Amino acid sequence: MNILVCISHVPDTTSKINFTDNDTTFDTNGVQFVINPNDEFGLTRAMWFKEKQGAKVTVINVGGAETEPTLRKALAIGADAAIRINTAATDGLTVAKQIANVIKNDNYDLIISGRESIDYNGGMVPGMIAALIDANFVNTCTSLEIDGTQAKATREIDGGIERITTSLPLVIGGQKGLVEESDLKIPNMRGIMMARKKPLQVVEPIESSAKSNSIKFEKPAAKGAVTLVDANNLDELINLLHNEAKAI
Amino acid sequence: MSVLVYTESDQGVLKKAALEVASYAKAIANKLNTTVTAVAINANNTDTLSKYGVDKILNISSTELENFNAKGYADALKQAAEKAEAKVVVLSSSANSKYLAPLLSINLDAGYVSNVVEVPTEVAPLTVKRSAFTNKAFEIAQINSDIKIIGLSNNAFGLVETSADTTTEDFTPALSNLGVTVDAVDKASDKVTIADADIVVSAGRGLKGPENWGMIEELADVLGAATACSKPVSDLGWRPHGEHVGQTGKPVATNLYIAIGISGAIQHLAGVSASKIKVVINTDPEAPFFKAADYGVVGDAFTVIPELITKLKAFKAQ
Ligand SMILES: Cc1cc2nc3c(=O)[nH]c(=O)nc-3n(C[C@H](O)[C@H](O)[C@H](O)COP(=O)(O)OP(=O)(O)OC[C@H]3O[C@@H](n4cnc5c(N)ncnc54)[C@H](O)[C@@H]3O)c2cc1C
Ligand SMILES: Nc1ncnc2c1ncn2[C@@H]1O[C@H](COP(=O)(O)O)[C@@H](O)[C@H]1O
Numbered sequence: 001m002n003i004l005v006c007i008s009h010v011p012d013t014t015s016k017i018n019f020t021d022n023d024t025t026f027d028t029n030g031v032q033f034v035i036n037p038n039d040e041f042g043l044t045r046a047m048w049f050k051e052k053q054g055a056k057v058t059v060i061n062v063g064g065a066e067t068e069p070t071l072r073k074a075l076a077i078g079a080d081a082a083i084r085i086n087t088a089a090t091d092g093l094t095v096a097k098q099i100a101n102v103i104k105n106d107n108y109d110l111i112i113s114g115r116e117s118i119d120y121n122g123g124m125v126p127g128m129i130a131a132l133i134d135a136n137f138v139n140t141c142t143s144l145e146i147d148g149t150q151a152k153a154t155r156e157i158d159g160g161i162e163r164i165t166t167s168l169p170l171v172i173g174g175q176k177g178l179v180e181e182s183d184l185k186i187p188n189m190r191g192i193m194m195a196r197k198k199p200l201q202v203v204e205p206i207e208s209s210a211k212s213n214s215i216k217f218e219k220p221a222a223k224g225a226v227t228l229v230d231a232n233n234l235d236e237l238i239n240l241l242h243n244e245a246k247a248i
Numbered sequence: 249m250s251v252l253v254y255t256e257s258d259q260g261v262l263k264k265a266a267l268e269v270a271s272y273a274k275a276i277a278n279k280l281n282t283t284v285t286a287v288a289i290n291a292n293n294t295d296t297l298s299k300y301g302v303d304k305i306l307n308i309s310s311t312e313l314e315n316f317n318a319k320g321y322a323d324a325l326k327q328a329a330e331k332a333e334a335k336v337v338v339l340s341s342s343a344n345s346k347y348l349a350p351l352l353s354i355n356l357d358a359g360y361v362s363n364v365v366e367v368p369t370e371v372a373p374l375t376v377k378r379s380a381f382t383n384k385a386f387e388i389a390q391i392n393s394d395i396k397i398i399g400l401s402n403n404a405f406g407l408v409e410t411s412a413d414t415t416t417e418d419f420t421p422a423l424s425n426l427g428v429t430v431d432a433v434d435k436a437s438d439k440v441t442i443a444d445a446d447i448v449v450s451a452g453r454g455l456k457g458p459e460n461w462g463m464i465e466e467l468a469d470v471l472g473a474a475t476a477c478s479k480p481v482s483d484l485g486w487r488p489h490g491e492h493v494g495q496t497g498k499p500v501a502t503n504l505y506i507a508i509g510i511s512g513a514i515q516h517l518a519g520v521s522a523s524k525i526k527v528v529i530n531t532d533p534e535a536p537f538f539k540a541a542d543y544g545v546v547g548d549a550f551t552v553i554p555e556l557i558t559k560l561k562a563f564k565a566q
Contacts (some may be wrong), residue, residue: 011381013495013496013514013515013518014291014514014515017381017384017385034458037348037495037496051317064431081341085494089312092350092360093353093359093360096350110253118381118382118496119380119381120380121362121363121379121380121381121382123346123349123350123360123362123363124349124350124353124362126350127318127347127348127349127351127354128350128351128353129324130350131350131351131353131354131355132354132480136427137319137351137427137428138428139318139320139330139343139346139347140343140455142345142489146370155345156343156489156490157316157343157433157444158342158343158344158435158436158441158442158443159303159435159436159439159440159441159443159444159490160434160435160436160441160445160490161433161434161435161490162315162430162432162433162434163430163431163432163433164428164429164430164431164436165428165429165431166427166428166429167427172421175487175496176492176496176497177489181483200383204375204501209360210359210362210392211358211391211392211393212359212360212361212389212390212391212393212504213389213390213392214388214389215375215388215389216387216388216512217380217385217386217387217388218377218385218386218387218388219384219385219386220383220386220521221386223539223540224542226538226539226541226542226543226544227526227542227543227544228538228543228544228545228546229543229544229545230547231545231547231548231551231552232544234545234555234556235559237527237543237556238556238559238560238563240543241504241525241527241543242563245504245525245543247447247504247524247525248447248471248504248563
């Protein structure tokens, strides 16, 4: 099985979010970048397929040279090869088109992507890839089994789960659940050494024009001070929630 | 020309989110000087849509679309958009709408912007405000394709009543191979979901163990709320994974979020801060969550919650 794992390079979850250039650009100063958490679950599931069923695992990112340490980390975790498409990830559609183009040339059976990236929160790349290459698609995927060309998956829905049967080629938008949190792999010394020798191919982008673009960013308005209510006066809390907040 | 809106139903009944996206579509239609066309799939009764400004309803009833199928629903919406000559398509942020939207965007060759929180500030070019960086920032984005798709954040716009003379037409889209089959749906039908709830009652590791969730469920019951939890609580298996909220769990954008025994770590706050009113109940006055809260009670959940339940019952009985 030939597996492609899409890796989005995102600020660590504890990062303070600031902007520069008149609020038009994300300020990367002092920000630690990591593999998008949803992609980390997917990558670990890909390693599971590799170990149990045999698979070649390629990781891919659309971005500038600054994302290479993140791809190297994925190689250190155990991916066999990496591809970086050398263009800025300006919007979801551009990313999806670039990745779909690589897939058309290389024939992957399974494309594992994340439900959403924690920076842009677009939630669009996996679905767009599926539509562009005409593959089956399961979003918010929390479990995946493959048998030949058949796939069984579980999908999180509002208020429950759905069990699904589908077939390869398949794209998933993965998330927590794909593997246990405790099974997430941290690169060890040997993995890091080996990753240096693994291929990281830089591919030039195809022509593509964005259909949406970012104008500027804003930070949420500062929060007013909390109104504390005495634990012995819960009637006051109910009164505030009813009359002031109009929330109950 | 028209603004097309997908008005979702669950087991034949229109969802509240459907009325919200209809209200929002109407606001855009007013700016564009045009009408609103709603698409309803297997809904038993669409009468309420006429209270929310919908001019025309395209009613699809199809056994093939009985279970949600992203590809099938995207096919149907594409054909409805073509029929209505839609330039703007509005969807909600439900799990199903977020599933089909990227497919529809490729089908219609349309730019798609998700998590939109306001009515467009400009229509040419269409300029919208969306949340990004898991609620730590907003992005102002422009969509410059001919057809545009907007995914509206839950509870971002609210319900706005506008009466309309609504006409209804049956519509039968041509469906291609669906590719994905649903074998089973496991869903508690008697519980409010986090996505649809007006109030969410959420608890964390401060509750000490799964055996103490009885009072959390009772509080949720009294308020007609959904229950949620912090990440460690679901990791420990105290509560199901589907209840985990936050940056890496489900997002919460509700009217009232009550956090009990949750410290307020940055990853938790990011995922729930889009909620309008936040109440924090915690023994530790230094808990970071108090800084992000509207109302707070410094106290022990094991005494505060039972008393709050008793008082709320009395309040509701009035
Ligand atoms: C990559 C990453 C992603 C993450 N994503 C998420 C996420 O999506 N969602 C999430 O929730 N977390 C997430 N976390 C974890 C997060 O950092 C915190 O560890 C977690 O939110 C803490 O959960 P908690 O508040 O329930 O527990 P704790 O931090 O242990 O807090 C328990 C609180 O309960 C209070 N308490 C104790 N006893 C009582 C009592 N009797 N009555 C009232 N209060 C009491 C304490 O004062 C304390 O404030 C993530 C972490 C990482 C590294
Ligand atoms: N620049 C990128 N390069 C590779 N994969 C990406 C990139 N951006 C997003 N993805 C993938 O698409 C998923 C959803 O991202 P998004 O649509 O931006 O929310 C991520 O979890 C990644 O798997």
